[in-house]
């Protein structure tokens with residue numbers, strides 16, 4: 001009797017931990033550390049919007065013009081790793097891991113992210129990456145993961161912190177940039193992004209972790225506690 005074809009990928013999706021929150025709330029650093037401790041994958045979805053903003057800018061496209069941004073999607077050859085110990089972001093053959101973090105990209109990324117065709121395209125990209133994850137789980141962070149990308153995830157968290165604390169943390173890591181300018185950009189980005197998706201209020205069934213008064217390690221522990229609690233409840 002012939003054997004059924006062997007798949008190289010798991011039939012079931014990996015366990016998904018969905019984490020949303022405003023800029024500078026610690027989504028990326030905390031999610032990465034949580035994934036490291038669990039031996040799971042990590043997906044930074046903001047990197048895709050940043051990489052598309054980089055690609056549009058590098059192609060000479062006006063990022064404020066939605067039709068022109070959409071026209072860039074066909075040539076947007078995007079790749080990102082899910083290893084929380086180190087992952088690179090590529091557009092075609094170009095390693096853009098560092099370039100997409102520049103304030104010039106942060107300043108235009110919201111204009112790219114508000115285009116509906118862009119969101120539809122990237123959500124499919126994220127779901128394909130999640131489905132291909134070969135570790136037992138994947139921690140996925142962004143703005144609409146708990147509500148749109150993975151609303152059925154068994155663990156959904158809103159990671160927040162006061163605006164003042166988020167601005168201070170972001171300023172501390174951006175040496176050579178004025179604290180006032182960094183804070184103003186963070187606030188402007190949240191205001192623009194909030195018009196597209198709600199990441200300031202926890203949707204039904206989403207657990208809020210407020211790190212305003214927690215240090216980094218305590219925040220990681222708080223997120224791990226939510227995951228453990230969900231695993232106990234769901235068996």
Ligand SMILES: Nc1ncnc2c1ncn2[C@@H]1O[C@H](COP(=O)(O)OP(=O)(O)OP(=O)(O)O)[C@@H](O)[C@H]1O
Nearest residue numbers: 023024025026027028029169173211214215216219
């Ligand atoms: N609980 C915490 N205590 C102290 N520092 C923290 C804490 N959480 C995160 N940080 C630091 O705050 C800074 C911002 O964190 P991070 O880049 O992970 O935020 P983010 O939500 O991914 O931001 P963005 O959406 O803008 O990319 C980093 O320097 C990080 O190390």
Ligand SMILES: Nc1ccn([C@@H]2O[C@H](COP(=O)(O)O)[C@@H](O)[C@H]2O)c(=O)n1
Nearest residue numbers: 045046047049109110113142143144193
């Ligand atoms: N799920 C997401 C993730 C990100 N965005 C947009 O990308 C920008 C950059 O995200 P970072 O997490 O790297 O700061 C962000 O400002 C949003 O415009 C998104 O729309 N949805």
